[in-house]
Amino acid sequence: MSYVSLPRVQHIVASGFIAAVGMWVAWISYTQQPSEAFLFPRLISTVFVVLALWTFVKAILGWTKVGNGVSRRDFVWLLPGLIIALIYIFWGAKALGFYTAGTIAFFILLSFYDPSPHGVAKTWIKRVIITAGFLAVMYGLFAMLLKVYTPREIFF
Amino acid sequence: MEFLYYFGDVFTPISFGLLLLGTIGGLILGATPGLSPTMAVALLIPFTFHLAPVQGLILLGAAYTSTVAGGAVSAILLKIPGAPANIATTLDGHTMAKQGKGAQALQLSFLASAVGGVIGVLLLIFLTPVLAQWALAFGPSHLFWLAILGVTVIGSLDSASVVKGLLSGCIGLWLATIGFDDIMGAQRFIFHPALGGGINIIAALIGLFAIPQVLTMFAKGRSATNAEVIEVEKHSIMDAVRELLRRPKALTIGTITGSVIGLIPGVGGQIAGLVAYDQTKKFSSEREKFGKGHSEGVIAAESANNAMVGPSLVPLLTLSIPGSPTAAVLLGGLLIHGIFPGTDLFDNHPDVAWTFINSMLIGQILMCIFGLYVAGLAARVAQVPQSVMAAVVLGLAVFGSYSVQSSMGDVYVMATLGVMMYFLERFGFSAAPLVLGLILGPIAEANFIQGSMIAGATDGMASYFLTGTLNIVLIAIVVASIAYSVWMELRSRRYTSKEEIMG
Numbered sequence: 019m020s021y022v023s024l025p026r027v028q029h030i031v032a033s034g035f036i037a038a039v040g041m042w043v044a045w046i047s048y049t050q051q052p053s054e055a056f057l058f059p060r061l062i063s064t065v066f067v068v069l070a071l072w073t074f075v076k077a078i079l080g081w082t083k084v085g086n087g088v089s090r091r092d093f094v095w096l097l098p099g100l101i102i103a104l105i106y107i108f109w110g111a112k113a114l115g116f117y118t119a120g121t122i123a124f125f126i127l128l129s130f131y132d133p134s135p136h137g138v139a140k141t142w143i144k145r146v147i148i149t150a151g152f153l154a155v156m157y158g159l160f161a162m163l164l165k166v167y168t169p170r171e172i173f174f
Numbered sequence: 175m176e177f178l179y180y181f182g183d184v185f186t187p188i189s190f191g192l193l194l195l196g197t198i199g200g201l202i203l204g205a206t207p208g209l210s211p212t213m214a215v216a217l218l219i220p221f222t223f224h225l226a227p228v229q230g231l232i233l234l235g236a237a238y239t240s241t242v243a244g245g246a247v248s249a250i251l252l253k254i255p256g257a258p259a260n261i262a263t264t265l266d267g268h269t270m271a272k273q274g275k276g277a278q279a280l281q282l283s284f285l286a287s288a289v290g291g292v293i294g295v296l297l298l299i300f301l302t303p304v305l306a307q308w309a310l311a312f313g314p315s316h317l318f319w320l321a322i323l324g325v326t327v328i329g330s331l332d333s334a335s336v337v338k339g340l341l342s343g344c345i346g347l348w349l350a351t352i353g354f355d356d357i358m359g360a361q362r363f364i365f366h367p368a369l370g371g372g373i374n375i376i377a378a379l380i381g382l383f384a385i386p387q388v389l390t391m392f393a394k395g396r397s398a399t400n401a402e403v404i405e406v407e408k409h410s411i412m413d414a415v416r417e418l419l420r421r422p423k424a425l426t427i428g429t430i431t432g433s434v435i436g437l438i439p440g441v442g443g444q445i446a447g448l449v450a451y452d453q454t455k456k457f458s459s460e461r462e463k464f465g466k467g468h469s470e471g472v473i474a475a476e477s478a479n480n481a482m483v484g485p486s487l488v489p490l491l492t493l494s495i496p497g498s499p500t501a502a503v504l505l506g507g508l509l510i511h512g513i514f515p516g517t518d519l520f521d522n523h524p525d526v527a528w529t530f531i532n533s534m535l536i537g538q539i540l541m542c543i544f545g546l547y548v549a550g551l552a553a554r555v556a557q558v559p560q561s562v563m564a565a566v567v568l569g570l571a572v573f574g575s576y577s578v579q580s581s582m583g584d585v586y587v588m589a590t591l592g593v594m595m596y597f598l599e600r601f602g603f604s605a606a607p608l609v610l611g612l613i614l615g616p617i618a619e620a621n622f623i624q625g626s627m628i629a630g631a632t633d634g635m636a637s638y639f640l641t642g643t644l645n646i647v648l649i650a651i652v653v654a655s656i657a658y659s660v661w662m663e664l665r666s667r668r669y670t671s672k673e674e675i676m677g
Contacts, residue, residue, distance in 0.1 A: 028601070029601060032597065032598075032601045033601070036341070036345075040344075043348050043363070046362075046363060050360075050362075051360075052358050052360055054357070054358055055355035055357070055358040055360035055362060056360075056362065057622070057623065057626065058351060058618070058619040058622050058623065059348065059351045059362065059363075061622070062344055062347045062348055062351070063348065065340075065344055066341070066344040066345070066347075066348060069337055069340055069341040069344060070341060070344075072337055073337055073338065073341060076337075082602070083335065083602075084334040084335040084338060084601075084602030085334075085335075085338075085600060085601035085602030085603075086600065087600055087601060088393075088597070088600050091395075092393040092394075093393075095392060095393050095394065095395035096389055096392045096393040098392075099388075099389070099392030099564070100389060100392065100593070103388070103568055103589070104589065104593075106568075106572070107572060107585055107586070107589045108586065108589070111572065111576075111582070111585065112582055116572075116573070116576070120569050120572065120573070123565075123568070123569075124565045124566075124568075124569055127392075127561065127564065127565040127568070128561050128562060128565045130561075131391075131392065131395070131396055131560065131561035131564065131565075132396065132559065132561045132562075133396040133559070133561070148562060152565070152566065152569060156569060156570075156573055159573075160573050160577055164221070164224050164577055166573070166576070166577040166580065167580065168573070168576060168580075169582070
């Protein structure tokens with residue numbers, strides 16, 4: 019296995035971001051009061067910064083040996099699913115109601131990533147049945163068995 | 175023999191029902207490629223929150239045991255290991271299945287798993303109380319170093335890059351400090367209202383283990399499950415038992431290797447299976463048959479990966495150091511019920527500790543019985559399309575993380591950590607040390623603060639934390655584990671470079 023093809027720019031960006039987080043954590047730990055409350059964070063943030071900078075420098079020099087990054091193909095396939103999942107979690111679940119948003123997100127994700135042909139009616143019927151099954155199981159499990167009261171909002 | 179006193183508690187209707195549920199569910203989940211044992215146990219934790227501690231642990235323990243064993247089904251019938259622990263099983267198991275000996279391979283894998291698993295749990299039963307008593311001698315400085323040891327051992331041994339493994343551990347330790355400080359009540363790193371109460375362990379566990387797998391399935395695109403299930407023909411179980419008894423060397427090597435590797439924190443079932451397979455091959459008189467459908471290969475790999483389950487819980491239940499990522503999730507399951515491993519567990523909650531351990535013993539036998547019958551069904555489940563699997567796991571992750579505290583903040587934390595972990599994994603970081611940092615962070619900090627108070631009243635920090643036999647031993651182990659991992663990493667790269675030059 020060759021490491022030469024590792025995406026260097028991706029590694030620089032990722033390790034640079036982690037180093038920035040590490041320095042921010044160290045800055046807060048060393049400047050915030052009361053200092054006693056930040057004793058432990060100071061200890062770990064120091065190690066954090068050293069390791070993060072070491073990783074960042076290695077990435078800049080092209081010495082990174084582990085991690086293949088995200089390929090263009092993977093990213094293109096990942097992005098729609100990630101966006102749908104994030105809309106569902108950060109907006110839909112609260113605005114539409116847990117079960118409604120969950121069912122819609124499930125159906126969209128299932129349909130989008132399903133390799134079955136989209137032009138066949140049978141495929142869509144199967145997807146609707148699987149989604150209905152998912153809704154029934156989730157409702158039975160969380161609402162009826164565990165008695166979890168989820169946000170209902172404008173729908174269900 | 176205290177464990178015998180609590181043996182009957184496993185057979186109460188609820189406990190036994192949960193044991194059955196965890197065993198059968200675990201076998202099916204384990205057989206499903208893409209659902210790792212760690213993720214399966216993490217997704218189950220929200221359900222245990224609504225149960226009594228012992229019942230919750232029984233469910234988690236049963237799922238842990240049977241997901242590892244269930245992974246053999248897809249390894250044998252589909253040539254897709256259900257979990258990394260089953261990689262070695264694929265080598266001979268699938269070849270046996272192609273030769274029309276699929277049923278025999280499955281029977282041997284479950285029988286060997288049960289033998290290895292029972293011996294592993296017996297080790298857990300007899301070693302744990304001894305180590306727990308020994309843990310009584312630990313003061314704050316030792317407990318601090320133990321927590322650091324837990325993070326560094328998993329960070330260095332469980333990661334492809336030592337630096338990135340340790341950095342993952344640091345990120346976990348930092349995440350554990352978010353929220354209000356316990357002693358001064360000061361706010362630390364609360365940059366969003368959802369973080370006011372700190373990071374909820376269950377939400378974090380679900381996010382860190384489930385969401386990256388969901389995103390990985392998304393990234394694969396519209397890939398159909400093309401794997402063909404090999405039909406299982408009828409085969410007498412007694413013949414399989416006789417075949418197992420004819421191969422005592424493979425069974426012994428597998429069980430011993432798995433048990434020893436399980437005791438070493440950070441070294442998982444994948445290593446146990448592969449090392450056992452390799453050693454059995456070395457000592458076998460029929461080594462030319464390995465890789466061509468030899469039953470010894472299946473027996474060695476499966477006895478090893480289940481034998482490591484029990485011993486991997488020894489450092490967890492006595493010293494709070496999980497032996498594997500799944501054991502780290504189990505630690506989270508203990509802590510949410512306010513139960514701390516070590517002497518607290520065995521002195522104050524002996525019913526919980528022993529009923530849980532006993533249930534793992536019974537679970538091994540149930541796993542063997544049901545494994546033989548559920549295998550066919552589990553192989554079908556393994557063919558569930560990834561599109562369905564990804565959407566189901568996402569739904570379970572959202573509902574599960576919300577259900578713990580009825581908090582949307584937990585769902586946001588779960589999603590943020592999950593997406594972050596997916597990208598971190600793509601760059602060589604690992605979830606296990608991060609989780610360890612998150613779980614052991616509060617233990618490390620509490621003992622660090624307590625130790626620094628004692629140090630302030632005595633000879634100072636350096637003297638308190640860096641001197642004394644036990645401190646020095648623990649520091650030496652931390653340094654040795656890091657040094658060993660660095661050496662191994664450099665050695666493997668040197669070989670890789672040589673191969674590149676040669677090739």
